[in-house]
Amino acid sequence: MQITGLEGKVAVVTGAGRMRSIGRPIAVELARAGCDVVLTGTGRSPERYPADEQAAGWRDIESVAEEVRALGRRALALVSDVADAAAVDALVERTLAEFGRVDIVVNNAGAARGEDRAAVVDLALDAWRKVIDVNLNGTFYMSRAFGRALIAQGQGGSIVNISSVGGKLMAAQTAAYAASKAGIHALTCAMSGEVGPHGIRVNAVCPGIVDTYRIDDMGRGEQWERLLASYVPLRRAGSGLDIANMVVYLCSDQGSWISGQLYNVDGGMVAGR
Numbered sequence: 001m002q003i004t005g006l007e008g009k010v011a012v013v014t015g016a017g018r019m020r021s022i023g024r025p026i027a028v029e030l031a032r033a034g035c036d037v038v039l040t041g042t043g044r045s046p047e048r049y050p051a052d053e054q055a056a057g058w059r060d061i062e063s064v065a066e067e068v069r070a071l072g073r074r075a076l077a078l079v080s081d082v083a084d085a086a087a088v089d090a091l092v093e094r095t096l097a098e099f100g101r102v103d104i105v106v107n108n109a110g111a112a113r114g115e116d117r118a119a120v121v122d123l124a125l126d127a128w129r130k131v132i133d134v135n136l137n138g139t140f141y142m143s144r145a146f147g148r149a150l151i152a153q154g155q156g157g158s159i160v161n162i163s164s165v166g167g168k169l170m171a172a173q174t175a176a177y178a179a180s181k182a183g184i185h186a187l188t189c190a191m192s193g194e195v196g197p198h199g200i201r202v203n204a205v206c207p208g209i210v211d212t213y214r215i216d217d218m219g220r221g222e223q224w225e226r227l228l229a230s231y232v233p234l235r236r237a238g239s240g241l242d243i244a245n246m247v248v249y250l251c252s253d254q255g256s257w258i259s260g261q262l263y264n265v266d267g268g269m270v271a272g273r
Contacts, residue, residue, distance in 0.1 A: 002053035005253030007034035012091070012098045014082050014142065015109030017041030017060035019053045020213045021161055022162060023108040024064050025240035028071070029248050036074040038095050039064050042109075043079035050213055074099070082109045082138030085145075092145045101153060104251045105146045107139040107184075108162040113214060116176040128176045135180035138139065140159050140187060143202070156199030156253040161188050162243070163204040163262065165270045181206075185262050192260030208266025211237040234269035 011030045016023035016039040028039050041061040047057055065075035081087045095102050109167050112132040112136050116127040139161050150157040166174055167181025185204060192202040209215070210234060218224065228235055249255045264270050 001254060003033050003248060003252045003254060005256070006248070008029065008250060009035045009103040010038070010101050011035040011097070011104035011106065011249075011251070012038040012040070012095060012102060012142075012146065013106045014023070014040045014080070014138070016064050017044070018213055019056060019058050019063070020211075020240070022083055022207065022210060022212060022240045022243045023106075025029055025068075025244035026066050026106055026162075026247050029241070029244040030106075030251070031068040031071045031073040031075070033252065034073070034154070035067045036099060037065075038076045038078065038091075038099070040078050040080040040082070040091065040103075041112075042081065050216070052114065068182065082107070083133040085141045088138075088141040088145045092149055096149065102146060102149055102264070103155075103157050104155075105150075105159045106162065106247060107142050107144060107159070109138055110135050110162070110185055110214075111177075111180075113177075113217065117173055119173055120175045123175060128259050131176040131180050132154070132183075135177070136183040136187070139184050142215075143187065144189055147200065148189065151195065151198050152198050154198070157201075159191070159200065159202045160247050160250055161204040162247075163188075163206045165206045165208050165264055165266050166207065168264075168270055168273055169261075170240055175227075181203060188262065189260050196259055201256070203258060203260070204262045205243055205246050205250070206264045206266065206270075207238060207243050208232065208269040209237050210243065213237060231269055232266070233271075236267060238265065238267060 013027040016027045039061045061077035065077040068075035111131045163184045165179045169180040188204040
């Protein structure tokens with residue numbers, strides 16, 4: 001099967017600046033399929049980069065933009081905060097000014113793991129608000145603003161929200177994260193019914209355990225292998241490319257009759273739901 005329908009399309013991918021991530025391969029694989037790409041990141045200072053990025057001379061979204069251009073596609077790298085509705089509106093304006101259109105929006109930006117991993121009775125208000133603001137409100141602001149642009153264009157389009165199996169498992173001490181991701185599921189499904197008549201599809205991808213910088217605090221080695229053996233039937237962690245492949249498919253002609261779905265890409269970790 002050949003992936004078709006993406007040549008000359010314009011895709012926006014948030015949270016795309018990390019070297020070991022989900023956002024980077026999504027941006028690169030969309031470019032490989034024919035898309036020009038707008039990449040956003042938070043504008044991290046280099047001293048905050050992990051050791052492997054510093055050693056590689058990584059430059060956040062600028063490095064990913066270079067990978068996109070190396071594939072013969074245009075790239076625009078912009079610092080933007082998805083939790084700021086005004087910044088999202090400005091991102092829409094800049095995208096349309098630069099490329100004249102938008103076809104695909106991938107809401108991948110997410111709050112880092114941190115103090116939110118606590119019992120509800122111990123959860124700090126600031127930790128709760130940060131996760132909800134970035135994960136859920138950010139996805140809402142992006143979907144609202146770019147959804148309007150897609151409707152105005154009148155040529156359909158695709159919105160893919162990067163969620164998590166955590167929004168289905170709803171495990172103890174993940175209340176903020178799980179609530180934000182379950183909220184994304186509701187947003188995805190409700191919006192798909194609203195914009196479907198305009199030819200716009202809205203889906204969510206729910207990754208399982210993906211080997212990225214986000215879970216470096218879990219360590220690797222023997223304990224890591226035991227974790228995978230206990231929870232993942234396919235006995236391996238996912239990669240960012242595993243998630244990117246699903247995103248590209250959902251945005252392509254081959255995925256053109258799929259909307260309102262919440263796809264687990266998790267090695268069999270969450271079966272049947």
